[in-house]
Amino acid sequence: MENTTEFKNIKGWAQDADPINDPTYPMKHKTDEEHKGYTWERPPQQQPTVEILQSNERPNLTAVFGTSTPPSGLSGRIRRYAFQYSEGSYGHWLPLILADRVNMVEGIIDDLKRGHIPNIFAERGWNAEWKYNRQGLIKKVVITTVATAAIFALLKARKK
Amino acid sequence: MLAMNYRGPFRVRVDQKPYPEILHPNDAIVRVTRSCICGSDLHLYHGLVPDTRVGMTFGHEFIGVVEEVGPSVQKLKVGDNVMVPFNIACGQCAFCKQELYGNCHESNSQATAVGGIFGYSHTAGGYDGGQAEYVRVPYADVGPTVIPADMDPDDAVLLTDVVPTGYQAAEMGGIQPGDTVVIFGAGPIGIMAAKCSWLFGAKRVIVIDHIDYRLEFVKNYANAEVYNFKSLEDPVLFLKKATDWLGADVCIDAVGCEAAGSAMQTITGRKTLMQAGSATALHWAINSVKKGGIVSIVGVYGPTGNLIPIGNVVNKGITIRANQASVKRLLPRLIEHVQQGRLSPKDIITHRVPLEEISDAYHIFSRKLDNCIKPVLIPPSARV
Numbered sequence: 001m002e003n004t005t006e007f008k009n010i011k012g013w014a015q016d017a018d019p020i021n022d023p024t025y026p027m028k029h030k031t032d033e034e035h036k037g038y039t040w041e042r043p044p045q046q047q048p049t050v051e052i053l054q055s056n057e058r059p060n061l062t063a064v065f066g067t068s069t070p071p072s073g074l075s076g077r078i079r080r081y082a083f084q085y086s087e088g089s090y091g092h093w094l095p096l097i098l099a100d101r102v103n104m105v106e107g108i109i110d111d112l113k114r115g116h117i118p119n120i121f122a123e124r125g126w127n128a129e130w131k132y133n134r135q136g137l138i139k140k141v142v143i144t145t146v147a148t149a150a151i152f153a154l155l156k157a158r159k160k
Numbered sequence: 161m162l163a164m165n166y167r168g169p170f171r172v173r174v175d176q177k178p179y180p181e182i183l184h185p186n187d188a189i190v191r192v193t194r195s196c197i198c199g200s201d202l203h204l205y206h207g208l209v210p211d212t213r214v215g216m217t218f219g220h221e222f223i224g225v226v227e228e229v230g231p232s233v234q235k236l237k238v239g240d241n242v243m244v245p246f247n248i249a250c251g252q253c254a255f256c257k258q259e260l261y262g263n264c265h266e267s268n269s270q271a272t273a274v275g276g277i278f279g280y281s282h283t284a285g286g287y288d289g290g291q292a293e294y295v296r297v298p299y300a301d302v303g304p305t306v307i308p309a310d311m312d313p314d315d316a317v318l319l320t321d322v323v324p325t326g327y328q329a330a331e332m333g334g335i336q337p338g339d340t341v342v343i344f345g346a347g348p349i350g351i352m353a354a355k356c357s358w359l360f361g362a363k364r365v366i367v368i369d370h371i372d373y374r375l376e377f378v379k380n381y382a383n384a385e386v387y388n389f390k391s392l393e394d395p396v397l398f399l400k401k402a403t404d405w406l407g408a409d410v411c412i413d414a415v416g417c418e419a420a421g422s423a424m425q426t427i428t429g430r431k432t433l434m435q436a437g438s439a440t441a442l443h444w445a446i447n448s449v450k451k452g453g454i455v456s457i458v459g460v461y462g463p464t465g466n467l468i469p470i471g472n473v474v475n476k477g478i479t480i481r482a483n484q485a486s487v488k489r490l491l492p493r494l495i496e497h498v499q500q501g502r503l504s505p506k507d508i509i510t511h512r513v514p515l516e517e518i519s520d521a522y523h524i525f526s527r528k529l530d531n532c533i534k535p536v537l538i539p540p541s542a543r544v
């Protein structure tokens with residue numbers, strides 16, 4: 001409910017106001033701007049050319065926005081679902097994290113469809129690992145190989 | 161054009177992508193001449209920021225040459241050499257008018273809790289970033305600043321994020337002459353925060369990390385007292401003892417959501433994503449600051465929430481101050497500091513890497529290989 005009383009008539013109003021008590025100084029150059037609500041003159045509106053998901057905590061698209069990688073496929077469907085929930089909600093963020101993982105698989109499928117086999121070792125920067133952390137890399141490979149061999153041997157022994 | 165292409169956690173490469181377009185009358189297209197990888201990019205690279213889409217180009221710390229301008233652009237012209245603040249800010253909303261350029265309300269449709277940032281997931285607006293040959297720069301009349309003719313481009317590129325962030329970390333600490341300041345993290349941001357703490361009159365600057373080469377660097381670069389937390393049984397207790405049992409006046413978190421040092425935080429925050437990353441450094445900051453002291457946070461955390469000792473914040477009467485750096489607000493002062501030789505940002509650059517070798521650059525910076533502190537990517541057109 002709106003407070004309709006003339007607040008300046010409240011007994012003692014602003015008696016203890018202290019302009020120096022401003023923990024936002026000097027980050028915020030205080031004006032009364034934000035007390036006026038969402039009334040500023042907005043920059044011209046960028047026209048959407050791709051699908052832009054919009055936080056439900058605002059009434060409109062921002063005057064400009066990025067147009068990178070619009071939602072698509074299954075991950076896009078999950079992202080659209082997530083945007084039904086507000087930014088304070090797990091319903092918003094957990095589906096987005098899930099969508100990111102799905103999107104990674106979609107990325108590999110996309111690459112393959114375009115006849116590109118992703119060089120995952122190069123993408124992960126393992127050339128640099130070989131150059132600057134050779135011992136660590138060898139150790140990792142040896143441990144992985146030994147562990148895998150041990151598991152196989154164990155499984156084989158069990159079967160017998 | 162060549163541009164970074166994110167393929168999923170720990171996987172990035174360079175691909176051919178379409179040249180960016182002017183999509184708004186106040187846009188500019190900038191040909192990138194230098195572009196850094198930031199500790200913030202590592203949170204994306206490690207898959208910790210929700211709504212990081214495959215195919216996106218990262219990069220929010222870059223400088224370049226104005227190649228094209230939209231019809232309403234007045235302050236820039238083709239050929240200008242500009243540094244571009246990492247925040248995308250309209251200059252007209254209530255928040256921009258109060259110089260909170262990191263909190264613009266007209267640059268990120270996807271989330272109200274954060275302003276638009278170049279190349280920083282859709283949670284920060286869905287903009288392709290500057291780890292590319294060309295980039296679209298919205299609100300060209302607001303953010304981009306012409307680089308002074310006598311300024312080294314390596315200094316300029318660090319003025320788009322690292323210097324303002326380190327400086328604001330110290331500024332938010334409200335450091336007063338004689339204060340003891342403890343900084344968690346000896347990455348580029350912690351190093352710069354240590355350097356800037358002196359500008360505000362600190363008497364003692366202590367830096368905590370667990371990587372020796374970085375501690376060695378900040379000791380020399382910023383005259384800091386340094387400690388490796390791996391050799392401290394209990395960093396908080398150690399800091400209490402080191403400050404006459406009272407704690408530091410100001411603690412700065414320059415680590416963020418991928419902190420090491422606590423198995424419990426690592427498991428809940430980084431392995432199982434039950435919280436938005438690990439908050440170990442913030443924990444330590446809150447617990448080792450003096451009663452009535454100030455904790456300044458520039459380390460980045462995810463949107464879902466973290467386990468921190470909020471009860472101690474209440475009982476100790478701690479003031480917490482935090483934000484994304486407001487680059488545009490700070491630039492005039494920081495340019496002066498660089499020109500007067502009080503700050504020398506470029507000394508922290510350890511790696512100059514061709515853009516085409518981006519996968520290796522990310523890996524080196526992420527794994528802290530080859531004594532890496534700050535890597536800069538150089539596109540082919542800027543190498544001739």
Ligand SMILES: NC(=O)c1ccc[n+]([C@@H]2O[C@H](COP(=O)([O-])OP(=O)(O)OC[C@H]3O[C@@H](n4cnc5c(N)ncnc54)[C@H](O)[C@@H]3O)[C@@H](O)[C@H]2O)c1
Nearest residue numbers: 199200345347348349369415416419420421459460484485
């Ligand atoms: N607020 C902003 O405007 C802003 C701007 C830029 C960067 N950042 C954030 O600042 C943080 C640091 O960035 P950076 O580029 O220096 O990254 P970085 O990864 O290079 O450095 C982080 C450092 O913290 C150290 N560390 C890990 N756990 C620690 C602990 N428990 N205590 C002390 N040190 C610990 C690491 O060893 C590393 O040296 C990141 O979270 C980044 O996202 C914020």
Ligand SMILES: [Zn+2]
Nearest residue numbers: 198200221321
């Ligand atoms: Zn950055």
Ligand SMILES: [Zn+2]
Nearest residue numbers: 250253256264
């Ligand atoms: Zn704004």
